[in-house]
Amino acid sequence: MKPIIVWFRQDLRLSDNPALAHAAKSGKPVICLYVLDDETPCDWKMGGASRWWLHHSLMALDKMLKGHLVLRRGRADTVLPAIIKETRADAVVWNRCYEPFAVARDTVLRTSLQAEGVAVASFNGALLFEPWEIATGAGKPYRVFTPFWNTLKAKTAPGLPQHAPKNIEFHDNVKSDTLESWRLLPTRPDWSKDFDWSPGEDGARSALDEFLDIISGYRHGRDVPGRTGTSRLSPHLHWGEISPRQVWQVVRAQAHNDGAETFLKELGWREFCHQLLFHNPALPAEPLDKRFASFPWRQDGAASRAWKRGQTGVPIVDAGMRQLWQTGWMHNRVRMIVASFLIKHLLVDWREGERWFWDTLVDADLANNAANWQWVAGCGADAAPFFRIFNPVLQGEKFDPGGAYVRRFVPELAEVADKFIHRPWDIPKNLGGPPAGYPAPIVDLALGRDRALAAFRTLARDRSPLKFPT
DNA sequence: TGAAATGTTGGGGCG
DNA sequence: ACGCCCCAACATTTC
Numbered sequence: 001m002k003p004i005i006v007w008f009r010q011d012l013r014l015s016d017n018p019a020l021a022h023a024a025k026s027g028k029p030v031i032c033l034y035v036l037d038d039e040t041p042c043d044w045k046m047g048g049a050s051r052w053w054l055h056h057s058l059m060a061l062d063k064m065l066k067g068h069l070v071l072r073r074g075r076a077d078t079v080l081p082a083i084i085k086e087t088r089a090d091a092v093v094w095n096r097c098y099e100p101f102a103v104a105r106d107t108v109l110r111t112s113l114q115a116e117g118v119a120v121a122s123f124n125g126a127l128l129f130e131p132w133e134i135a136t137g138a139g140k141p142y143r144v145f146t147p148f149w150n151t152l153k154a155k156t157a158p159g160l161p162q163h164a165p166k167n168i169e170f171h172d173n174v175k176s177d178t179l180e181s182w183r184l185l186p187t188r189p190d191w192s193k194d195f196d197w198s199p200g201e202d203g204a205r206s207a208l209d210e211f212l213d214i215i216s217g218y219r220h221g222r223d224v225p226g227r228t229g230t231s232r233l234s235p236h237l238h239w240g241e242i243s244p245r246q247v248w249q250v251v252r253a254q255a256h257n258d259g260a261e262t263f264l265k266e267l268g269w270r271e272f273c274h275q276l277l278f279h280n281p282a283l284p285a286e287p288l289d290k291r292f293a294s295f296p297w298r299q300d301g302a303a304s305r306a307w308k309r310g311q312t313g314v315p316i317v318d319a320g321m322r323q324l325w326q327t328g329w330m331h332n333r334v335r336m337i338v339a340s341f342l343i344k345h346l347l348v349d350w351r352e353g354e355r356w357f358w359d360t361l362v363d364a365d366l367a368n369n370a371a372n373w374q375w376v377a378g379c380g381a382d383a384a385p386f387f388r389i390f391n392p393v394l395q396g397e398k399f400d401p402g403g404a405y406v407r408r409f410v411p412e413l414a415e416v417a418d419k420f421i422h423r424p425w426d427i428p429k430n431l432g433g434p435p436a437g438y439p440a441p442i443v444d445l446a447l448g449r450d451r452a453l454a455a456f457r458t459l460a461r462d463r464s465p466l467k468f469p470t
Numbered sequence: 471t472g473a474a475a476t477g478t479t480g481g482g483g484c485g
Numbered sequence: 486a487c488g489c490c491c492c493a494a495c496a497t498t499t500c
Contacts, residue, residue, distance in 0.1 A: 223471085336471070375471095387500045388472050395472090449473085453500060 003171035004028040004091040005083065007035070007076075008069075009102075011095040011125045011240035012061045013201040016161035018123035019093040024165035031087060031171045033070045034058060035079045036182055042101055044284065044366055047359035049328040052192050053199050055184035057239050060200025062179075068170040071177040077109050081116070087174060090118055095125030095240070098274050099366045100281035128158040128244050128271055131278035141279040142272070145382045149268045161246040194326045197235065197362060204236035208247060215251065218259030225320075225331035226404030231263065234363035235329070237270070244270065273371035276381055284354065284370035287379035291459050295379075297349035306442050307342050308356055310410070313441035315422050316396035317341045319409040326409070328362035333399055339376040340390040345448035347455060350377035378456065386456035389449050396422035412438040 004023045011017055012034075023030045038045070046054070062069035072079045080092065092113060097106065110120045124130055134151050135141060142148035186192050198206060211231040214221060221229025236242050244267055251267075254260040277283045287293065306312050310321035320334035330338070335357075342353045354373040358364045374380025378388075400406060403421030407414045412435055413424060420427045424434045425441060434440070 333471085340472095384471080385500095389500090391473060449500095457500080 001028055002088050002090040003031050004093065005031045005033055005080070005087075005089050007033050007080065007092060007094040008061070009034075009094060009097055009240075010238065011243075012057045013204070013241050013243070014064055014164035015201065016125070016243045016246050017095065017164070017240075018125050018162065019095045019121075020168075021162050021165055022093050022121060022123065023091075024168050026091070028091065028169075029171035030168050031070055031083070031089060031174055032061075032065050032068055033072065033080075033083065034061075035076050036071070036073045037076055037079075038073070039075050040101075040105070044099070044101075044358065047361070047364050048186060048191075049360050049362045050364050051184040052186065052195065052328065053197070053235055053239060053362045055179060055182070056197075056199035057241060058179055060202065060241075064201060065168070065170075068168075068172075069176070070174045071179060071182070073177055073182065076105060077112070080109065080113065083174070084113075084116075084118060087171060089171075091120070092118055093121045093123070095123050097126070098131060098278045100277070103278075125243060126240060127274055128152070128248060128267065129155065131275035134271075134275065141275055143381045145269065145272050148272050148275075149265065152268055152271060157252075158245050158248055161243060161249055191325070192328070195328050195362070197328070199235070199239070199241070201241045204233070204242035207231065207233050207236055208242060208250065212250065212254070215254060215259045215263060216257045219262045221259075222262070223333045223399050225334050226400050226402070226408070230332060231266075232329070234365075234368075238363050238365045238368075270368060272381075273365075273367040276371050277367035283374065284366055285351070287377070288374060288381055289379040289383070292377070292379040295459065296347075296455060298347040300346065300348060303346045303442055304342075304348055304352055306439075307338070307346065307348070307353075311439050312341070312443075313425070313439040314341065314392045314445070315403075315406045315410055315413055315424065316392050316400060319400075319406045322409040323405075324357075324360050328360065330361070331405075333395075334405075335372075336376060337390050337392055337395050339373060340388075341392055343377050344389045344452040344456075345392075345443050345445065347452060350374065350379070386459065387453060389452055391445065391449070393422045393445065410438070 004026050006020050006023045011019070014020060058069065058071070072083065083089070094106070097103070106122070113120050129152065134148060134155070136147070142151070197203070211233065214229065218229065221227065223229070233242065233247065237244060237247070248264065248267060251260050251263055280288060307317070307321060310318040310325065312318055316334065317338050320330050320338045323334070324330040339353055342348050343350050350373045354369055357369055371380060375383050378384055378386045396406065402418055403416070406421055413421060416424055416427070416435065424438060427434050
């Protein structure tokens with residue numbers, strides 16, 4: 001019997017994995033393969049934090065496969081034909097990816113494999129619905145979230161998740177790299193020592209279970225960065241350690257509480273972002289709203305560096321940027337604040353923030369990252385209006401009132417009184433003044449706001465309708 | 471999934 | 486007792 005190859009990509013799990021289930025049912029011996037491709041030129045090479053996650057997730061997957069995971073390095077269109085030749089496999093299955101380069105790669109590969117007589121099948125393992133399954137009455141992709149969401153909800157429920165295959169008959173003795181030889185982990189310095197994550201399918205399940213304990217308070221709790229009020233599922237979902245169908249099914253069962261309802265909407269945003277990228281391959285690189293093509297972004301290396309390092313002198317911004325660097329993740333409320341600060345107060349091109357997040361987030365996801373940066377910049381689909389400029393002081397006082405979040409990540413401010421924790425520059429002289437060792441703000445918040453309004457207003461005067469690439 | 475400026479209202483101090 | 490002013494508190498509008 002000739003073997004079948006399951007090509008793992010962003011679906012590092014056994015349960016509800018349609019490609020794996022298909023292979024296990026086929027009666028053929030199964031080869032579970034992961035290919036690390038550092039060779040194909042790509043604008044979005046996997047970032048450092050992603051590689052850290054991948055290392056641990058592959059280790060977990062290999063354990064669940066009882067050591068049968070095959071690791072190969074190289075171009076997918078070289079590795080797959082090679083391993084097919086070695087093992088005489090006559091079938092390949094995978095779950096679909098939706099990044100433009102992945103779509104292009106997989107389309108070519110499918111054709112060439114089929115031309116060699118290899119059976120190829122692909123499945124939906126990453127989304128509730130395919131990007132082409134939710135369309136307007138005119139058959140076009142949605143550009144506004146709310147009608148997209150209404151249509152998604154009205155569709156018949158996404159398919160029920162499948163159980164992991166009862167037993168898998170593996171095809172043995174396939175050459176494999178060692179994971180260590182891929183050197184996915186950071187060395188000198190080891191910036192991952194404070195990462196507090198459990199990559200892998202079990203870790204994903206635990207994260208979901210822990211979230212279910214607090215989901216009833218999600219609607220408001222999700223906005224408080226000093227406490228755990230969010231699901232922290234994003235990296236697990238990105239790597240496919242848990243499927244959106246699995247999350248949907250469990251959360252849906254609690255739909256009587258508004259927290260569950262609010263959270264399902266976030267899964268909806270994930271779907272929305274993925275269909276946006278699928279239908280707009282330039283989403284990560286070009287503003288959807290073409291009026292932004294000639295926007296006068298400022299080149300300010302010093303400001304960008306201060307932002308990345310969490311040295312802007314604005315507490316909630318610095319706390320967020322340091323949380324990102326230290327833990328590989330940032331609370332969503334704070335992502336909006338730091339993004340607004342970079343784009344509006346500093347007038348730096350959103351793509352610079354997008355790139356930094358791509359390199360530093362363990363949940364870096366091309367679709368979510370690009371769509372959300374465009375959203376904050378005001379050039380994306382269903383975008384925030386240009387005049388919506390977060391005041392980081394007010395946001396801090398509203399969502400981190402006791403300063404617990406700032407104190408945790410900006411130790412220079414740990415002893416500052418609550419009243420001044422989000423504006424240490426206002427600490428009067430007789431109380432000691434601003435703490436030494438913490439920078440003064442790199443931009444005057446009022447001036448920065450006015451400058452952004454002036455710059456963005458010139459765009460708003462251009463009444464030409466939004467032009468989206470077709 | 472804002473913030474700031476401006477407008478309105480109503481209670482209380484006080485001449 | 487009355488009107489005037491002040492100013493929270495809330496509402497509206499503007500960016």
